[in-house]
Amino acid sequence: MTASDQAQQPVLRLSNITKRFGALCANDDVSFSLGRGEVIALLGENGAGKTTLMNILFGQYSADAGEVEVFGQRLAPGNPRAALDAGVGMVHQHFTLAGNLTVWENIVLGTQALTAPRLRARAAKARIADLSKRFHLAVDPDAKVGQLSVGERQRVEILKALYRDARILILDEPTAVLTPQESDALFATLREAIGLGLSVVFISHKLHEVMAISHRVLVLRHGRLVAERATADTSHEELAALMVGGAVSSPKIAPMPPGPALMRLSRVSSKGEGHAPGLQSVTLTLHGGQITGLAGVSGNGQGALSDLISGLAMPSSGQLEIAGEAITDWSPRRALARRIGRIPEDRHHTGTIADFDLTENAVLETYASDFARHGWLDWAAARAHAEALIQTYDVRCPGPDTAIRLLSGGNMQKLILGRVLETRPRIILANQPVRGLDIGALNYVHTRLAEAREQGAAVLLISEDLDEIMTLSDVIHVISQGRLSPAFARGTMAPEALGRWMAGDGFAEVAHAS
Amino acid sequence: MDLIDILTSAAFWAAAIRIASPLIFATLGELICERAGVLNLGIEGIMVAGAFAGWIAVWAGLPLWGGVAVAFAAGMAFGLLHATLSVPFGLSQHVVGIGVTLLATSLTFYTYRVVLPEVSSPPKITAFQPFEVPILSQIPLLGPAFFAQTPLTYAAFLLVIVVALVLYRTPLGLAVRAAGENPQAVAAQGLSVTAIRMGAVIVGSGFMAVGGAFLTLSAFDSFFFDMVNGRGWICIALVVFGAWKPGKALLGAVLFAAFDALQIRLQQTPIGAVVPYQLFLMMPYILSILALVVMSRRAEVPAALMVTFNKGER
Numbered sequence: 063m064t065a066s067d068q069a070q071q072p073v074l075r076l077s078n079i080t081k082r083f084g085a086l087c088a089n090d091d092v093s094f095s096l097g098r099g100e101v102i103a104l105l106g107e108n109g110a111g112k113t114t115l116m117n118i119l120f121g122q123y124s125a126d127a128g129e130v131e132v133f134g135q136r137l138a139p140g141n142p143r144a145a146l147d148a149g150v151g152m153v154h155q156h157f158t159l160a161g162n163l164t165v166w167e168n169i170v171l172g173t174q175a176l177t178a179p180r181l182r183a184r185a186a187k188a189r190i191a192d193l194s195k196r197f198h199l200a201v202d203p204d205a206k207v208g209q210l211s212v213g214e215r216q217r218v219e220i221l222k223a224l225y226r227d228a229r230i231l232i233l234d235e236p237t238a239v240l241t242p243q244e245s246d247a248l249f250a251t252l253r254e255a256i257g258l259g260l261s262v263v264f265i266s267h268k269l270h271e272v273m274a275i276s277h278r279v280l281v282l283r284h285g286r287l288v289a290e291r292a293t294a295d296t297s298h299e300e301l302a303a304l305m306v307g308g309a310v311s312s313p314k315i316a317p318m319p320p321g322p323a324l325m326r327l328s329r330v331s332s333k334g335e336g337h338a339p340g341l342q343s344v345t346l347t348l349h350g351g352q353i354t355g356l357a358g359v360s361g362n363g364q365g366a367l368s369d370l371i372s373g374l375a376m377p378s379s380g381q382l383e384i385a386g387e388a389i390t391d392w393s394p395r396r397a398l399a400r401r402i403g404r405i406p407e408d409r410h411h412t413g414t415i416a417d418f419d420l421t422e423n424a425v426l427e428t429y430a431s432d433f434a435r436h437g438w439l440d441w442a443a444a445r446a447h448a449e450a451l452i453q454t455y456d457v458r459c460p461g462p463d464t465a466i467r468l469l470s471g472g473n474m475q476k477l478i479l480g481r482v483l484e485t486r487p488r489i490i491l492a493n494q495p496v497r498g499l500d501i502g503a504l505n506y507v508h509t510r511l512a513e514a515r516e517q518g519a520a521v522l523l524i525s526e527d528l529d530e531i532m533t534l535s536d537v538i539h540v541i542s543q544g545r546l547s548p549a550f551a552r553g554t555m556a557p558e559a560l561g562r563w564m565a566g567d568g569f570a571e572v573a574h575a576s
Numbered sequence: 577m578d579l580i581d582i583l584t585s586a587a588f589w590a591a592a593i594r595i596a597s598p599l600i601f602a603t604l605g606e607l608i609c610e611r612a613g614v615l616n617l618g619i620e621g622i623m624v625a626g627a628f629a630g631w632i633a634v635w636a637g638l639p640l641w642g643g644v645a646v647a648f649a650a651g652m653a654f655g656l657l658h659a660t661l662s663v664p665f666g667l668s669q670h671v672v673g674i675g676v677t678l679l680a681t682s683l684t685f686y687t688y689r690v691v692l693p694e695v696s697s698p699p700k701i702t703a704f705q706p707f708e709v710p711i712l713s714q715i716p717l718l719g720p721a722f723f724a725q726t727p728l729t730y731a732a733f734l735l736v737i738v739v740a741l742v743l744y745r746t747p748l749g750l751a752v753r754a755a756g757e758n759p760q761a762v763a764a765q766g767l768s769v770t771a772i773r774m775g776a777v778i779v780g781s782g783f784m785a786v787g788g789a790f791l792t793l794s795a796f797d798s799f800f801f802d803m804v805n806g807r808g809w810i811c812i813a814l815v816v817f818g819a820w821k822p823g824k825a826l827l828g829a830v831l832f833a834a835f836d837a838l839q840i841r842l843q844q845t846p847i848g849a850v851v852p853y854q855l856f857l858m859m860p861y862i863l864s865i866l867a868l869v870v871m872s873r874r875a876e877v878p879a880a881l882m883v884t885f886n887k888g889e890r
Contacts, residue, residue: 122763143766158764160757162876163750171754172765174747176772181745208876 072131073098073261074119074150074230079128081114088114089125090285096230101252101262103272103293105305106282107500109470112265113155115282116232119263120152121145132230146172151223155234155265157215161208166190168207169222186225193224197251212360213244220251231255232263237271238497241359242528242561249275267305267501268529269298281305306501313505313512315534315552321350323386324489324520325371330380332366339544340366343380346539346546348489348520353511354549355535356524358564363544364524365407368493371522372404373397384489398427403487405478407494407524409471413478416467420459423466424448424481447484455480456506472503479507483514490514493524508534528557542566582841589721589834593729596833598623598790600732602811603818603825604739605651605783610815611743612776613756613880617673618658619784620808621680624801626651626785628684631792631799632691634701643793644728644786651785652778654680659777664770666884677808685801703797704728728786728794733826735783740822752776756878759885769885784808810864817868819875831867835860 072095081089088111096102106112117123119130124140131137132148145152159168170186187203194200199217201210207218216236223231231252237245252262252275266272272279273293281289281304289304325348334340341363348354358364369375370382373394382389384400397404406412414423425433425444433444448462455476459469466474475495482490492511496504512534515521525531531538538555540547540563547563562568582588602623609616616622630647634640654676661672692698704726713723743749751772755762759769787807792799810832818825839856842848848856 120764121766141766142764146766152764154760154764156760158758158761160754160761161879162757163754167750168754168761170747171750171761172767176748176751176767178747181747181750 071098072096073133074263075131076115076119077129077131079115079118079125079130081111081118081123081125087285089118091128092282092285092287093128094280094287094290096261096263098261099256099259100278101256101264101276103276103279104263104265104282105267105269105272105279105301107267107305107502108472108498109500110282110305111285112282113234114285116152116234116263116265119145120150120232146226146228149227149229150232151226151228151230152232153216153219153223153234153236155238157219159207159215159218161206163207164203165201165205165207165210165218165221166203168218169203169225173226189225190221193221197221197224197254198247199251212239213241213247216240216244216248224255228260230261230263232265234265235267236264237266237268239360239526241564242557243565245271269301272301273298283307302501311505312533313509315353315512315515315536317552318351318516320352320536321518321520323347324350324384326381326383327370327377328381328383330370330377330382332370332375332377334363334366334544335369338365339363340378341370341546342544344544344546348522349537350488350518350520351515352536353515353521353523353534355531355538356522356541357528357531357538357560358526358541360526362542364493364541366544367541368407368491368524371397371402371489371491372406373402398485401485401488403482403485403490403519405475405482405490405492405495407497409474409478410467414466414474417465419463419465420452420457420469420477421445421448421462423477424451424462427481428485451477451480451484455483455510472499475499475503475507479510483510487514488519490519490521491524492521494526495523496525496527496530528560532557532560540564542569545569578845579842582838584717586717586720588837588841589717590724591837591840592830592834593722593725594795594833595836596829597725597729597732598787598795598807599811599814599829599833600736600826601787601790602784602808603787603814603829604735604822605780605787606811606815607818607820607822607825608739608743608752608780608783609777610881611756611820611878612752612773613759613878613883613885614659614662614773614777615669615673615812615882616655616658616676616777616780616784617670617812618654618676618680618781619673619811620804620806621677621684622651622654622781622784623788623791623804623808625654625680625684626788627792627804628688628788628799629785630789631701632687634793635699640702640704640793644789647785647789647793648782651782651788654785655778655781656774658781659774662884663773663777666886669882688799688801698798698800700797701793703792704794726794728790732790736822736826743822753878756880759880759883763885773885784811787811810861813864813868816872816875817864819872820878824871828864828867828871832860832864835863 074096077093079089079092092115104112118125121140121142121144129136132150137148138144166187169190190203199221201214201217207215236248264276276293279291279293279296279301280287327344327346329343329345330341331343332341338361373392373396376392410416421444424447429439433440445462452462457473457476459473495507511521523534536552538550540560542564543566602619606616606619626647629650630643633646634643658672658676661667662669706724706726709723713719743753751762751767755769755772762769788804791803814825814828817828839859843853843856
């Protein structure tokens with residue numbers, strides 16, 4: 063039986079779903095059905111309405127119009143309980159786990175009536191062990207979720223759905239936070255699940271994954287279902303074009319000789335914040351005219367390195383040199399004075415002040431030096447600067463007086479990018495610069511970073527996305543547990559080899575050799 | 577009398593346990609609220625209201641346990657007010673809490689004057705009497721210290737065990753703990769975060785009121801306006817000290833009470849003649865702050881404490 067035959071007995075049918083948030087139409091008359099054992103990929107840019115659609119299916123939002131049928135039964139809207147009972151399990155993009163609870167506690171949460179006199183811990187753990195084995199989802203049921211890696215947390219999320227006998231799994235951007243090996247393991251689990259008759263809706267904007275795992279692809283754009291293709295009959299290029307509504311081009315990184323060493327870390331160690339690892343004797347040189355890619359699973363010392371470069375932390379040992387000069391006194395202000403531009407990892411919390419308007423956010427780093435006269439802020443100049451950034455960097459917004467929290471992630475990031483680039487930085491720290499951005503905004507940010515490289519800036523690109531690292535970087539390092547791998551020149555390493563470094567292999571040999 | 581004599585006397589520990597009892601009730605109440613994600617600063621006022629409600633009910637003719645029940649109900653009523661404003665309406669928990677404290681305190685004062693317009697000193701009731709537990713109270717030192725207390729003190733210690741069991745061994749407790757850590761996790765399992773949080777605040781407030789009622793029904797036999805005297809605020813600190821765990825919170829309450837009992841006794845020693853008594857009064861608070869600094873370093877705060885949850889928000 064082929065996938066299309068199976069699709070003829072739908073386990074799930076969405077009919078004419080429409081959902082508005084104010085003036086924004088997040089889902090516009092969307093209909094599709096899912097067959098038994100079928101994997102549908104829901105493809106679309108950020109803001110295309112994928113997550114909203116799945117949240118309606120799962121009952122977290124109520125649709126303004128349309129209905130959902132599961133196994134032929136109409137699902138009561140706006141009630142996750144109904145969806146769960148009908149056999150729908152959802153793995154959210156932002157995990158819905160409680161960090162202070164153990165794995166088994168998270169899994170059994172909500173599976174027993176609240177009036178039940180006691181938790182059935184032993185039975186639950188046995189069932190979890192059985193499911194873990196069957197679906198190759200290794201995880202210790204007694205571990206605190208807060209101490210698990212992102213990959214392990216995702217396994218807990220999947221186990222949660224399986225524990226409740228989910229027949230339909232919805233996975234929202236499941237691979238966004240995984241290493242290539244972890245993604246492969248996830249796909250193996252999904253294939254196992256399909257083999258047992260489960261059906262999957264797989265939300266993604268990574269085309270190669272969509273091609274690898276799905277039977278059918280649905281493309282959402284601006285809330286509308288614009289195309290449906292059998293995966294076998296489509297291509298990467300076609301899907302990319304369908305997703306953005308036109309051809310896409312990513313920046314070309316032409317070879318060029320490395321410039322002078324602008325920043326040098328010699329055997330630098332530093333403390334991490336909280337449970338996050340610090341740096342362990344890291345040696346790293348950033349050259350002008352180069353993009354240095356830092357690959358690694360998040361939480362392996364990227365934060366410590368980025369704090370160090372942006373002036374938020376001092377090395378506890380080792381030396382930091384900028385343009386050949388040893389740095390002894392270090393702070394964010396001094397980092398700015400040394401012309402280090404910073405695109406922080408968390409654009410909502412460290413990159414911007416949510417309730418400040420665009421003008422205020424545009425001058426956050428330079429208000430004292432460039433936008434003050436005799437100690438008074440020069441609002442006219444600041445506003446003009448913000449307007450120039452909006453113009454130059456294509457920030458789509460009502461105007462410079464808008465609170466920045468009302469902007470989409472992509473537009474927020476463009477403003478930050480403009481704020482950084484307009485200071486003509488010599489060193490650019492780009493920490494996860496395109497996380498959560500759609501292809502249009504992503505290419506824009508990448509192109510601008512590539513331009514900065516051509517103009518001689520040293521760019522440190524920190525990302526969890528290997529594709530991004532491999533496309534843009536002249537030189538790649540891998541970080542794992544606060545240790546830095548040797549530098550790998552562009553094109554010399556396969557993703558799998560980098561993945562092994564990301565998993566922590568290879569460092570031991572280096573330690574022995576040195 | 578020197579320090580060692582004080583610390584080895586049964587009377588000292590009996591006093592410490594007695595002083596700890598209202599703190600235990602109220603700390604458990606606060607702990608339940610905070611575990612569900614709601615900071616309840618109404619605690620001080622709710623304790624005043626509980627102290628009054630329990631006492632006036634007994635004065636009006638109810639049995640002592642009836643007074644406890646009335647106090648519990650009064651606490652739940654203020655808890656319902658707090659929960660309604662802070663959970664579904666999502667108002668600032670600080671503002672709501674302080675508002676509830678002010679309202680409960682003033683309403684108590686008002687009711688007192690309405691019920692007893694003429695009296696100059698509040699009437700006395702017959703309070704809970706110490707109950708000596710057979711056999712156990714005969715153990716030297718420990719017996720008179722722990723097993724010759726009033727029934728309400730035994731109830732306080734029992735409640736620690738009950739709350740711990742409910743929190744850690746029942747589906748309800750699991751939901752409460754999850755609601756204070758990540759309400760999204762609760763909602764994603766089809767449970768109502770609003771109901772769980774409101775329930776926790778209402779029940780927790782009831783326990784706070786019983787803590788207040790301990791003062792009028794067990795520690796003393798009458799009601800005075802300043803009798804709660806900041807105990808509610810101490811309980812907020814004790815929850816932090818106890819790292820949001822019932823057993824540790826109990827330890828904190830007893831420790832604080834021991835310091836309090838100790839300072840009263842130290843005032844009567846030769847040092848007390850030289851050192852101003854205000855310094856002794858400060859002692860338990862200073863020591864609690866120090867203990868707090870040491871103990872709360874590694875404590876895991878419920879991650880969603882004071883984070884309002886709105887269903888369907890994007």
